[in-house]
Amino acid sequence: MTAAFVMAAAQGLLALFLAPGVVGLIRWLKARLQNRRGAPAWQPYRELRKLFQKEIVVSRNASWLFHLAPFVVFASTLMVAVLVPVLAAPLPVDRIGDLLVVVYLLLLGTFFLALAGLDPGSAFGGMGASREVTVAALAEPTLALAIFALARGAGSTNLGEIAARTMADPLSAVSPGHLLAFAALFIVMLAETGRLPVDNPATHLELTMIHEAMILEYSGRYLALIEWASALKLLVFFVLLGNLFVPWGLATALTPGAVATAAGALALKLGVLAVAVAVLETRVAKLRLFRVPELLSASFVLALLAVTSSFLLR
Amino acid sequence: MAPELLLLALSVANYAVGALAALIFRGMVGRALVAVGALVGSLGTLALGAWCLATGATLAFAAPWLPLTGLALRADGLSAFFLVVVGLGGAAASVYGFGYSAHYDGRYSLRLLGAMFNVLLLSLAIQVLADNALTFLVTWEAMSLSAYLLVLVEHDQHGTVRAANWYLAVTHAGFAALVAAFLVLAGGDMTGSFAAMRSATLPPATRNVVFLLALVGFGTKAGVIPLHVWLPMAHPVAPSHVSALLSGVVIKMGVYGLMRVALDLLGGGPPWWGGVVLGLGAVSALLGVLYALMEHDLKRLLAYHSVENVGIILLGVGAGLMFQSYGLPGLATLGFIAGLYHTLNHACFKGLLFLGAGSVLYATHTRNMEQLGGLISRMPRTAACFLVGAAAISALPPLNGFASEWLVFQTLMGGALVPHPEAAIGMAIAVAMLALTSGLAVACFVKAFGITFLALPRSAEAERAREVPTSMQVGMLVLVGMCVALGLTPFLVVPVLSRALAGLGGLPVTPIGFSLRLPFSVSGVTGEMSPLLVGVGVLLLGTLTAVVLRGVADRRLRIGDTWGCGRVGQTPRMEYTATAFAEPLRRVFAELYRPTEDLSIDFHPKSKYFVRSIAYRSEVEPWFERLLYTPLLSALRGAAVRVRQVQAGSLHLYLAYMTIALLALLVVARWSR
Numbered sequence: 001m002t003a004a005f006v007m008a009a010a011q012g013l014l015a016l017f018l019a020p021g022v023v024g025l026i027r028w029l030k031a032r033l034q035n036r037r038g039a040p041a042w043q044p045y046r047e048l049r050k051l052f053q054k055e056i057v058v059s060r061n062a063s064w065l066f067h068l069a070p071f072v073v074f075a076s077t078l079m080v081a082v083l084v085p086v087l088a089a090p091l092p093v094d095r096i097g098d099l100l101v102v103v104y105l106l107l108l109g110t111f112f113l114a115l116a117g118l119d120p121g122s123a124f125g126g127m128g129a130s131r132e133v134t135v136a137a138l139a140e141p142t143l144a145l146a147i148f149a150l151a152r153g154a155g156s157t158n159l160g161e162i163a164a165r166t167m168a169d170p171l172s173a174v175s176p177g178h179l180l181a182f183a184a185l186f187i188v189m190l191a192e193t194g195r196l197p198v199d200n201p202a203t204h205l206e207l208t209m210i211h212e213a214m215i216l217e218y219s220g221r222y223l224a225l226i227e228w229a230s231a232l233k234l235l236v237f238f239v240l241l242g243n244l245f246v247p248w249g250l251a252t253a254l255t256p257g258a259v260a261t262a263a264g265a266l267a268l269k270l271g272v273l274a275v276a277v278a279v280l281e282t283r284v285a286k287l288r289l290f291r292v293p294e295l296l297s298a299s300f301v302l303a304l305l306a307v308t309s310s311f312l313l314r
Numbered sequence: 315m316a317p318e319l320l321l322l323a324l325s326v327a328n329y330a331v332g333a334l335a336a337l338i339f340r341g342m343v344g345r346a347l348v349a350v351g352a353l354v355g356s357l358g359t360l361a362l363g364a365w366c367l368a369t370g371a372t373l374a375f376a377a378p379w380l381p382l383t384g385l386a387l388r389a390d391g392l393s394a395f396f397l398v399v400v401g402l403g404g405a406a407a408s409v410y411g412f413g414y415s416a417h418y419d420g421r422y423s424l425r426l427l428g429a430m431f432n433v434l435l436l437s438l439a440i441q442v443l444a445d446n447a448l449t450f451l452v453t454w455e456a457m458s459l460s461a462y463l464l465v466l467v468e469h470d471q472h473g474t475v476r477a478a479n480w481y482l483a484v485t486h487a488g489f490a491a492l493v494a495a496f497l498v499l500a501g502g503d504m505t506g507s508f509a510a511m512r513s514a515t516l517p518p519a520t521r522n523v524v525f526l527l528a529l530v531g532f533g534t535k536a537g538v539i540p541l542h543v544w545l546p547m548a549h550p551v552a553p554s555h556v557s558a559l560l561s562g563v564v565i566k567m568g569v570y571g572l573m574r575v576a577l578d579l580l581g582g583g584p585p586w587w588g589g590v591v592l593g594l595g596a597v598s599a600l601l602g603v604l605y606a607l608m609e610h611d612l613k614r615l616l617a618y619h620s621v622e623n624v625g626i627i628l629l630g631v632g633a634g635l636m637f638q639s640y641g642l643p644g645l646a647t648l649g650f651i652a653g654l655y656h657t658l659n660h661a662c663f664k665g666l667l668f669l670g671a672g673s674v675l676y677a678t679h680t681r682n683m684e685q686l687g688g689l690i691s692r693m694p695r696t697a698a699c700f701l702v703g704a705a706a707i708s709a710l711p712p713l714n715g716f717a718s719e720w721l722v723f724q725t726l727m728g729g730a731l732v733p734h735p736e737a738a739i740g741m742a743i744a745v746a747m748l749a750l751t752s753g754l755a756v757a758c759f760v761k762a763f764g765i766t767f768l769a770l771p772r773s774a775e776a777e778r779a780r781e782v783p784t785s786m787q788v789g790m791l792v793l794v795g796m797c798v799a800l801g802l803t804p805f806l807v808v809p810v811l812s813r814a815l816a817g818l819g820g821l822p823v824t825p826i827g828f829s830l831r832l833p834f835s836v837s838g839v840t841g842e843m844s845p846l847l848v849g850v851g852v853l854l855l856g857t858l859t860a861v862v863l864r865g866v867a868d869r870r871l872r873i874g875d876t877w878g879c880g881r882v883g884q885t886p887r888m889e890y891t892a893t894a895f896a897e898p899l900r901r902v903f904a905e906l907y908r909p910t911e912d913l914s915i916d917f918h919p920k921s922k923y924f925v926r927s928i929a930y931r932s933e934v935e936p937w938f939e940r941l942l943y944t945p946l947l948s949a950l951r952g953a954a955v956r957v958r959q960v961q962a963g964s965l966h967l968y969l970a971y972m973t974i975a976l977l978a979l980l981v982v983a984r985w986s987r
Contacts, residue, residue, distance in 0.1 A: 052863075055870030061770055061884065063690040065701075075856035079848065095842045096851070100720055101711060105848070107756055108710045114760045118890065120876040121687075121769030126890020133760050134898040137753030144723070144749030148742055152730045157723075157841040216877060221867040225859070293902045300746070307742045311735050 003254050008093040012082035015239070019231035020044035022238065022270055029278035044231065048224050056220030059120035069116035070218070070225040073109040077229040077236070080105045083159065084239050087262040088251040090160025098157040099147045102240075103140075106192070106233060110136050113226070117214035128214030131289060135198060135210060138296045139188045145303035146188070149181040150244060152310050163247035173246060180306035182245045187299035189237040191292070193230065196281040198292050210289075235270075242269035318362055318373040318389065322443075325358030329436035336428025341419060345412055348428035349785075352408030352435055359439045360401025366394035367810055373443070384505035388445035391814035392578065395654060396442040396570045402796065403563035403661045404435045410669050410789025411555035413782065414676060418467070418553070427467050427553060434460040434556075438563060442570055447496040447511075448504040454492065454567075458485045458535075461564055464556045465548045477547035484544040488534030492571075495527035499579060511579045521580055525587055528575040529594075536568025536624045539598040540938050545621060546605070550613035550681065554672020555789070557613060561620040562665035566657050569627055573650070576635060578818050585639045585737065592632030596744045599625030599751040604906060607758045607899055608934045610683045610892045612671045615762055616664065619707060622751060623660040627653045629744055630722045636737060637728070645728040650818075651811045652721035658807075659714040659800055663706040666793035670700035673786055674766060677779040683762070683892045688771035692779045697767045699790040704759040706797040709752045712849030714801035719752060721804075724841045754899070761895045770886040802846045893932065900934075908935040 024041035031038025058066065083097040083105075097105070110132060117129035151157045153172055154165035166173050191198045194211035203209065215226050243250055249265020251258035287295060332351020339347055365371060366389050373389040389397070411431065418424055437456035444450035462485070465478045498520060500506045516524070530541070537545035545565070549557050576587060602622030609615040634649025673696040674689065675681055690697040706713035726748065729741025771777040781787075800807060876884050900907055912931040918924035960971075 052867040055868055055872055057872045057874045059876040060873050061688075061876055063768065065690065065768065071856045071859055072852075074859055075852045078855050078859075079851045082851065096844050096847045098841050098843050100723055100841075101843045101848060104709060104711050104716055104720075105852075107708075107753070108705075108852075111705065111708060111710055111756055111760060115764050115768065118760070118764035119768045121884060121886070121889045122876045122878065123888055123890055124877070126764075126895060129760060129764065130890065130895040131898055133757035134902070137750065137757045137899070138902065140749040140753030141746040145742065145746050148727055148730075148745050151727050151841075157727065220870075221863055224867075225863075289898065290901055304742070304746070308739055311730075311738055 004092050007088050007254055007259075008082055008091050011086035011088065012078060015081040015084075015086050015235050016078060016228075016232060018270075019235040020048060020228065022235050022274060023231045025271075025274045026278050026281075029275060030281055033278060033282045044227075048228060051219075051224035051227070052221050054220040056218075056222055059122075059217055062120045062217070065112075066116050066119045066217075067222075069112040069119075070222040070229075072112040074225040074229045076105045076109045077232045080236050081232055084236055085159055085163055085243050085247075085250060086239050087259060087266060088254060089163040089243070089247070090158075090252075094158050094160035099150070099159060099162070100157055102159070102236070103143055103147070106236075107136065107140075109229065109233075113214060116218075117216075120217045122217060124213045124216045128210055128212070128216065131210040132214050135191050135292060135296075138293055139191045139299075142184050142188045142296065142299045142303045145300065145307055146181045146185045149177050149303065149306040149310055152307065153177070159244070162244050163250055164252070166245070167247045167250070167252075175310070177306045177310035178245060180302050180309065182241065184299045184303035184306060185237075185241060185245075187295060187302070189234075189241065190277075190280075191296060191299075193234040193237055195234075195277060197284045197287040197295065200286050238270055238273045239266075241273060242266070316371070316373070318365060318371050319375065321358050321362040321365065322373065322375070322387075325355040325362065325439060326436060328352075328355035328358060329432045329439070333429045333432035333436070336425050336432065340424070344424060344428060345415055345419075348415075348424075348431065349408050349412035352411070352432050353405055355432070355435060355439075356401045356404030356408060358401075359397050359435075360405060362389070363394045363397030363399075363401055367391065367398070367814060370813070374445075376445075384446060384448045386445040386449055386505075386507060387440070387443040388508070389443055390818075391816055392570070392573060392818060393442045395658075395811065395814040396566070397439065399566055399658055399661045400435065400438045400442065400563055402658075403559055403665050404438070406665055406669065406789045406792045407431075407555040407559045407562075408435075408789075409792065410558070410672070410786050411553075413785035413789075414553065414555050414672055416783070417676065422467050422469075426463060427556075430460045430463045431556065431559075434464060434559065434564070438567065441567060445509075446505050446507050447500045451489075451493060451496060451504070454571075455489060457564065457567065458482075458489065461560060464560075465552045467553055467556070468551060471551060473547070474551045477544070477551045480544040481548040484534050484541065488531045488541070490531075491527045491534075492531035495524050495531060495575065498527070499524050499575070508574075508579060512581065518584075521583060525576055525580060525583055528572060529590065532568040532571040532575070533594065534568070535571070536565050536628075537598075537621050538568070538594050538624060538628065539601050539621060540942055542598070542602070542621045543938055543943060546609075546614050546617040549617040549620065549668075550611060554613070554668055554675060557617075557672070558665040558668035561617060561668055562661040565620060565624060566627075566661065569624070569631065569653065569657055572628075573631060573653075573818075577638075577650070582635060582638045585636050585734075588632045588634070588636030588639060589737070589740065590632070591628050591635055592740070592744060595625045595628030595630075595632050596747045597625070598622065599629065600747050600754075601906075603751050603754045603758060604899075604903060605934070607754060607761070607896050608907060611681045612674060612683055612686075612762065612766060613668070613681050615683075615758070616667050616671055619667075619755070619758070620660075620664060622755065623656065623664065623707070626719065626722060626748065626751070627656045627660065629653075629748060630656060630718075630725060633722075633725045633729070633741065633744075636732070636741075637725075640732050640734075640737070642728070642731060645725065645731065647812060647815060648721065648728065649725040650815050651808060652718060652725050654811050654814065655721055655804070655807060656715075656718035659706070659718045659797075662793050662796040662800060663703045663713075663715060666699060666703035666790055666797060667707065669786070669790045669793065670696055670703060673782040673790070674700075674779075676782050676786070678773075678775040680773070680775055683765045685773040686766045686771070686776045687769050687886060687889065688767075688776060689779055690767040692771075692776075693767075693781045695781060695787050696790065699787075699794050700767065701763055702794045702797055704763045706801065708756040708759045710756070712801050712845035712852070714797050714799075717801050717804040717807075717845055719748070720841075720843060721808075722748060727841075757896075757899065761892055765890075765892040765895060769889050770884070772886045772889070802849055804845060893930075900932075906937075908937070909933065910935065 024044040114129035117125035154162040199210040251262040335347030375387040377385040441453040534541045606618035630653030637646035706715040709715040709719040916927040
């Protein structure tokens with residue numbers, strides 16, 4: 001039991017320290033795909049270190065909420081990282097929070113970040129906050145239906161149980177319901193983590209911006225916490241996509257061998273997803289803001305089909 | 315005397331004292347006595363409910379000697395639960411009301427306010443205890459009329475009288491439906507007990523009629539779309555502590571009534587009953603929040619959220635009814651528990667939010683969000699309380715809105731077990747609608763809190779705002795405590811709720827588990843979570859981060875200007891407005907809103923690049939009024955014109971009518987014998 005809790009904490013920490021690397025990897029891959037040399041994959045770690053060593057400038061109009069928000073965002077995202085099965089499943093922490101808790105904890109972070117965007121009273125922050133919550137709200141139904149499709153297969157919203165059920169029944173991983181839900185969740189991942197074609201993580205200079213505009217007033221250690229939390233959010237989505245839909249490799253017993261295999265499998269899955277995102281971001285252009293709902297409704301239809309097919313094909 | 319009768323007597327006596335004190339005493343003394351009467355009465359109600367839930371005691375009291383009332387009271391689990399809701403909402407509102415009604419002194423009738431406030435609480439408490447149709451209907455009408463008079467308190471304000479008239483008309487249409495429902499159900503004998511109705515066997519068609527009538531009657535009270543039009547008009551114009559009571563407690567009587575009639579008296583019905591309730595719930599939830607998003611009047615926004623939350627409650631209740639008729643009692647219990655849990659939670663956070671909005675109104679004299687801003691530094695305690703309420707209603711963990719919405723989600727996911735694909739897919743769509751609703755609620759409350767409390771004040775009134783008196787803060791703090799407590803302890807609340815449902819409509823006395831987490835032992839559905847541990851976890855991780863940062867990171871902090879693209883000197887005009895904040899969603903749902911826009915720009919005569927003034931107006935088309943109510947109203951008006959020909963004002967004609975009516979009745983009486 002103790003070992004299991006240590007494992008949960010360890011995988012939370014692993015996720016935390018791996019997250020900037022995944023972002024760096026995507027950036028490096030994108031650079032290579034675009035015939036640039038690109039910064040090394042560990043560049044985000046350097047950026048975080050730099051930010052932690054800088055002084056912060058806070059607007060004179062900002063309230064205590066502005067100081068609180070980075071901690072809420074960071075802590076809630078880290079809590080999510082503890083809950084999701086990064087290396088091993090099922091773990092006793094599965095019983096603390098299920099998939100719905102994961103989704104709503106991430107929403108808690110969005111809520112505080114959007115408020116902090118409004119707090120200094122700049123038009124950029126307000127615009128970013130307004131768009132961020134719009135995208136987050138429109139992504140919710142897809143997320144819920146994808147959860148429904150997964151939970152319908154496993155008979156539970158419990159993360160460990162979903163992974164275990166797919167492992168026990170390998171054929172279910174290629175069922176149409178599963179595949180459609182995967183596609184839907186992938187699109188939602190792009191929207192929720194502010195990747196192309198929904199948002200452009202590489203710039204905060206365009207008027208099309210969403211996430212980067214919202215956090216424009218942040219600097220120094222606060223910005224570091226927020227950047228780290230968004231990297232962690234991306235990693236959490238990768239882990240959900242990788243370990244709930246293709247759970248093989250997850251350690252089911254806490255032996256050194258199994259955990260080592262799980263680490264290898266995790267690296268492989270993260271690598272594949274990073275390549276997918278990098279290729280996609282190189283291939284597609286950013287959508288106009290008011291075309292984003294169309295993309296999200298497409299993902300919603302996919303999720304609905306996933307649920308429907310799981311009823312019709314049983 | 316049994317303790318439950320003692321508590322009942324205590325609370326009735328205190329409400330009565332409070333009401334009388336309002337009529338006799340004036341000023342500070344009057345307000346204090348009103349508040350004390352309502353507070354002690356509410357605490358008595360709360361204690362009575364809690365006592366009945368804890369011990370399983372059932373109160374039974376009949377007073378056939380009271381003429382014309384046929385008063386009969388009985389408390390079972392469901393009544394006890396709603397007594398708790400009434401007591402909780404009433405207690406917080408009465409403490410708050412003491413401070414809040416101070417600025418009514420000399421402007422509006424404190425007598426009316428104080429007396430009717432107590433009468434409303436009294437009729438609510440008796441209402442949920444009613445054990446026969448007559449008692450139920452009489453207290454129902456007392457509740458509606460006292461609420462009507464409370465809505466009318468600020469009678470000289472724009473729109474108040476119109477709102478009150480709408481409320482009166484719609485609520486009486488609903489009342490007519492209820493009278494009809496109970497007449498059919500009781501077989502004409504209005505003093506027949508509920509027990510007799512439970513055991514009566516009615517033909518299916520009659521049962522359907524009763525259900526539909528009850529749905530219309532209770533739906534108008536609960537503010538279910540499309541019967542909701544009065545709610546966003548009437549709730550905002552009432553004094554704020556009354557708004558809290560109306561939105562937090564009074565509309566829940568619709569839920570109580572629906573559960574009492576459909577589940578208890580009729581004992582459940584065919585699946586389409588649940589399906590209709592579920593559908594109405596889903597539509598109300600989604601449209602409620604969508605209309606709330608377009609509101610920039612803080613209290614109207616909250617009123618639309620009441621429509622939304624009633625929708626969420628009905629999702630739980632409707633799913634429960636459906637599962638019951640499909641023979642899945644475990645899931646049915648879960649659905650009803652989810653509905654009741656959300657009822658209690660909504661009473662807390664919506665009460666809190668209305669009290670918070672009332673504080674803003676008290677301090678700034680405006681409900682228009684575009685005139686507010688910057689209140690977080692001027693009214694820090696109100697802001698903190700409102701923030702908790704906003705997070706709770708947005709279903710963010712670990713607060714109470716999340717606990718109950720999680721249960722609703724789990725219930726609906728149980729729909730996968732229903733052997734009929736149409737029901738199962740319907741529930742999947744309800745899951746998606748609920749998810750969209752809660753996402754939009756987050757957007758709406760970022761707007762409501764962000765525009766009202768953050769950034770720079772947008773008007774002189776907001777600039778001058780000061781923190782509200784202590785009694786008002788206490789009223790809000792009580793509810794903040796409840797939002798946190800109910801959110802962290804679903805493992806305590808759920809077993810109590812399952813006891814409240816025991817025995818209703820043939821539901822099994824399901825022992826729903828009791829542990830640190832919130833599991834449920836319903837076959838086929840599992841899901842576990844512990845808001846307590848999640849909350850502790852987030853708190854620990856946040857503290858840990860802060861501690862580590864103090865050691866590792868740079869600690870310098872400089873105060874500077876907000877970035878204004880090089881422009882120096884930030885003014886409130888540079889801020890985002892509520893309209894702008896909601897603009898992306900208004901575009902996305904343009905088909906629903908059909909917005910009309912009106913933009914007029916006054917350019918400088920020399921150059922088009924200099925704007926002297928700019929005016930923008932946008933309105934959302936009120937669909938329901940146009941498509942449903944305008945035809946209805948014109949039909950009614952037409953009928954009224956025709957009736958007026960009969961009522962021509964001639965005394966001779968009236969005497970002739972009376973004679974004819976008398977003769978006709980005599981003939982009928984003779985003939986029917």
